Amino acid sequence: MQARRIPKILSFESIMWLFMRISGLAMYVFALTGLTIALIMGARTQMDMGTLLRWTFFPIGTHVTSSDILVLEQWINPFWTIMQYLTIVFATMHGTNGLRMVLEDYMDAGWGVHVLRGLLLIIWLFMLLVAFNLIQTTGAV
C-alpha cells in the first residue's frame, strides 16, 4: 500500500490553532517556574501571598521591591527579563486571539469584522507597548 501524502497546509487558522495550544501550555510552564523558583529564593518568608501570585504571573521587579526582600540581584536579572517578555507576549497573544475567535464565532464575514479585528490588533499592540515599557523601566536593579 503506497503512502498517501500531501504538503502540509499552513493557514492562519491552523497556525493560530497550534499557537493557542502551545501558548496555553507555555503559560503553565512560566507560572510554575516563577512560583517554584520564587519559593526556593525565599518567597515563603519574605513575600505575602498576593505579592507571590503577582510575581508568579508576571515576574517583574516592582513585585519584589514592594515586598520584604532585601537582596534583589537574584530576582532582577536577564533571566527574569526574558521570562517577562515571553509571559507577556504569549499571554496577550493567547487572549487577543481568543477574543478574535469569539468575535468571528458571532459575526458574519464583512467590514464590521475587519474593523473589530483591526481594533483588537491595535489593543494588542498597545498592551505590548505598555508592558514592554514597564519591563524596560523596572527591569534593572
Added chain:
Amino acid sequence: MQVTLKVYRYNPEKDKKPHYDTFTLEADPTERVLDLMERIKGLQDGTLTFRRSCAHGVCGSDAMRINGVNRLACKTLVQDVGKKITVEPILGLPVIKDMIVDMEPFFENYRSVMPYFVNNDPPPNGERLQSPEERERFDDTTKCILCAACTTSCPSFWANGKYVGPSAIVNAHRFIFDSRDQAAKERLEILAGQFGVYRCRTIFNCTLACPREIQITKAIGEIKEAIATGNLD
C-alpha cells in the same frame, strides 16, 4: 399508555410567532415518535407539517429535536423518551413551517467541501481497485445520511452559519481518506480556512446527536491532523 405530545407550531401565513400545541393520544411504548406524529396528522390535526420519507432511519428526512435532543423521529421509541414528549424543529436553520426547516444553508456548506469523487486518471477497464484496509480507513464517514442532526446540534454553527459544520466535514473526510481520490489537498485547504475545522470546539454534541453513530469529533480531529502533517493514511 397515554402520551402527551407538545409540538412546536409555526405557520408563517397565520402566526406572528411560533407557539406550542399539545396533543394527547394512546400509544404503545414500542411505537416511534414518527408514528405518533402521523396519527396526529391523520386523526387530530391535518395541518401538522413535517418531513418523512423512508421512515426507517435511512433517508434522514425527519431529524427533529425530541425532548431537547436531535434525533430521527423514525428511530426514537416512545419508551426511550417517556410519556411527555416535546417535539421541535432542529436549531440553527430557518423554520419554514412547523418541523420543516430550510435546509439550503446546510446543503450550501455541504457543497462547499467538494463532497464528490475526484480522479483525473483515465478510467480503468474494470473498477478502481482498493484494498479492504484502504476502504476501512473511511468506512465510518460513509454512513452519513445528511439528516443535519449533527450540524444543528453544534453551538459553533448556531453562532455562525458560515461554519461548514460537522456534517460537511464528515463528508469531506469520506473522500479525503479515500485512496482513489485525488482532491484531498483542495478539500483540506478549504477546511483549514476561517470557517473550516478550527471553528470546532470539540464539545462532542455532534457525535452524541448522530443517529448513525458516526464518530464525528474523531473525524474532525483526523482532518486537523492531516492538515498539520500532510499524512492521508
